[in-house]
Amino acid sequence: MRNFAKFFRILMLMLVVAGVNVAFAANPSVPNKDGKQYAEFIEGNNALITPEQRANPLIYGGPEVEAIKTWGIGSPNSQGLGEIFTLLQGHYFATIFGILVILVPLAFLGHFMLIGQKKFNHGKKIRVFSSYNIAVHWCAAIPFVLLCLTGLVMVFGDKLGGGGLVRFARDVHGIATVVFAVFGVLMFLMWFKSALPKAYDIQWLMIMGGYLSKEKKPIPAGKFNAGQKMWFWVCTLGGFAMVISGAFMFFQFSDIDTLRMMALAHNCIGFLVVALLITHIYMAVFAIEGALHSILDGHMGEEEIAILHSYYYKELNAA
Numbered sequence: 001m002r003n004f005a006k007f008f009r010i011l012m013l014m015l016v017v018a019g020v021n022v023a024f025a026a027n028p029s030v031p032n033k034d035g036k037q038y039a040e041f042i043e044g045n046n047a048l049i050t051p052e053q054r055a056n057p058l059i060y061g062g063p064e065v066e067a068i069k070t071w072g073i074g075s076p077n078s079q080g081l082g083e084i085f086t087l088l089q090g091h092y093f094a095t096i097f098g099i100l101v102i103l104v105p106l107a108f109l110g111h112f113m114l115i116g117q118k119k120f121n122h123g124k125k126i127r128v129f130s131s132y133n134i135a136v137h138w139c140a141a142i143p144f145v146l147l148c149l150t151g152l153v154m155v156f157g158d159k160l161g162g163g164g165l166v167r168f169a170r171d172v173h174g175i176a177t178v179v180f181a182v183f184g185v186l187m188f189l190m191w192f193k194s195a196l197p198k199a200y201d202i203q204w205l206m207i208m209g210g211y212l213s214k215e216k217k218p219i220p221a222g223k224f225n226a227g228q229k230m231w232f233w234v235c236t237l238g239g240f241a242m243v244i245s246g247a248f249m250f251f252q253f254s255d256i257d258t259l260r261m262m263a264l265a266h267n268c269i270g271f272l273v274v275a276l277l278i279t280h281i282y283m284a285v286f287a288i289e290g291a292l293h294s295i296l297d298g299h300m301g302e303e304e305i306a307i308l309h310s311y312y313y314k315e316l317n318a319a
Contacts, residue, residue, distance in 0.1 A: 081257055081260040088267070089267075093155065093267045096271055097270070097271070100274050101278070104274075104275050108282040111287075115214060117286060117287060117288065117289050118211075118287060118289065120289065120303040120304040120307065121301060121303045122303075122304070124302040124303075125302065127298050128294060128300045133190065133295075133298070134295060134298055136186045136187050137187060140183035140187045143175075143176035143183070146173075147177060148273065148277055150169040153166060153169035177243055180239060181243050184235075184240065185240075187236065188236040192236075194222065194223045195229045196229075197226075197229065201226035204219060204225050205226050207219070209226070209227055211287065216307055217307070218310035219307060221310065222311045222312045227283070231280050234276050238272060239273070241265065242266055242270065242273070244262075245262040249262055288304065291304075
């Protein structure tokens with residue numbers, strides 16, 4: 001309701017401004033001289049920013065005027081993403097991120113209180129991750145978490161006071177992107193075979209990995225269960241997509257509509273990344289007792305493997 005009220009106020013303001021323009025100035029949506037729009041032939045438009053000063057020649061000056069003509073579905077010669085981008089970026093993206101960072105942890109808090117932590121005998125341990133696995137995982141995970149945190153700071157920058165904090169978050173975001181781009185590729189090459197879907201992953205999804213039950217019975221899963229595989233593909237392929245879209249936005253080496261499309265994709269993938277990152281942290285730290293140690297020292301309790309990764313346990317015994 002509040003968003004509707006904001007939208008209504010903005011719509012009224014736009015109508016007033018439009019009325020003033022019609023009353024006192026030339027209408028930029030109607031050709032005024034030699035078939036050109038008003039904004040195109042007023043003197044000084046391109047002189048405002050000289051070519052050598054333009055960060056992106058595909059946006060500023062003349063190309064900018066051409067882009068303005070296609071802003072939004074309600075614009076003359078309607079095409080482009082201007083209106084939908086402004087609406088989503090200005091009113092919905094931050095709200096959706098806010099809902100995710102509040103409701104997802106609350107849902108897991110409810111799970112922890114109702115179902116509780118799964119506990120296994122950690123007497124006998126089996127090595128499942130090598131030192132290389134551990135190093136690459138953390139070298140990709142740390143910048144990835146920083147990307148999510150700094151991204152949220154930028155999303156909620158106006159609520160956090162803006163200024164230096166947001167600029168610092170932006171700089172850290174850029175550095176973390178480069179680090180993740182390197183180690184994310186190494187992690188992808190390291191684990192993509194183990195993360196390929198298997199038929200028994202459907203069974204895992206149907207019973208939600210057994211996490212809705214307190215029973216200890218074998219769960220159909222390999223070295224990585226279906227949930228971990230899902231996170232792997234979102235983290236790597238989704239992460240790479242965010243690196244690419246982020247590079248487009250940072251360097252602005254494209255036309256304005258492509259930049260809008262990249263920003264929309266960046267945010268939409270971000271919803272999934274933030275939700276699954278919170279899930280991954282909960283599962284590793286809280287849902288299973290001692291689960292985090294497997295990616296710290298490379299060892300996992302035999303009982304935990306036998307129950308939560310039953311197919312992988314069979315493979316180990318058959319080897």
